[in-house]
Amino acid sequence: MNDRTQGSSLFQDALDFAKANWWMFLLGGLLYIIFGVLALSRPAAALLGLSVLFACFILVDGFISAIRALMAKGADGRWWVFFGGLVSVLIGIYALTGPVTAMLLFVTVIAFQAIFFGVAVFMFGVSIRKVVRSEWLLYLAGILSVVFGLLLIWAPGIGGLSVSMMIGAWALVIGILRVLFAFRVRSLVRHAV
Known part of the structure; x- marks a missing residue:
């Protein structure tokens, strides 16, 4: 089977899947769309929901890391992974004890990621400036990015x-595009019948 035949069969498989599952x-x-509308009309409630999900993620990720470290008997550095997992579990539990704590944790993590990303991108620009x-x-x-991160730290609520x-x-834009795609694929199904 040549590359063109294989590529067209992959395309046909993807198209068949889309047609069968347009719904x-x-x-x-x-x-x-529903999430996007709710988030835009009630941003505080959306932030709370995202924050609680983030705290749950930290809790589950920490628990899994701690368990995996305990199961990796004799592996170098496993106690560091266990300690990091335990800290994540404690932070996740603490964040879930109060909605404000969860929101502040979520916004703080985004702020530090933005600052780290900004510094990394700036330094990358310095390193390639001759080329x-x-x-x-x-x-x-x-x-x-750094300014955005600092503003988040300075005024986490806003x-x-x-x-x-x-x-x-x-979410609203992605939802609209997915709905349009679904109707486009559905029209292909109707024309094929």
Whole structure:
């Protein structure tokens, strides 16, 4: 089988899957739209929901890391992984004890990620400045990311609401695109019959 035949069979398989399951794309798109509308109309509630999910993720991830470290008998560094997992479990439990704590934890993690990303992008621009002419775009992206992270630390409530609204807008756009895709695939099914 040559590459062209294999590529077309993969395309046909994907198309067949999309046709048979167009309703999944529609349902997923509707759920995205509902979440997006709710997040945009009630950003504090959306932020709370995302924060609680994030705290649950930290708790489960820490628990799994601790268990895996205990099961890896004789492995170098397993106690560091166990300790890190235990700390994550404690942070997750603490965050779940109060909604404000969960929101502050969520926003703080986003803030530090933005700062780290900004510094890394800025330094990448410095390292390639002799080869690339538009490295100023990397400097600008890095500086804006650091400023965004610092603003989140300075005003976590306002920053958290803006993050919630950005996520809501993203979910709304993705939901609309998924619904449009579902109807497009459904029309292919109708024309094939």
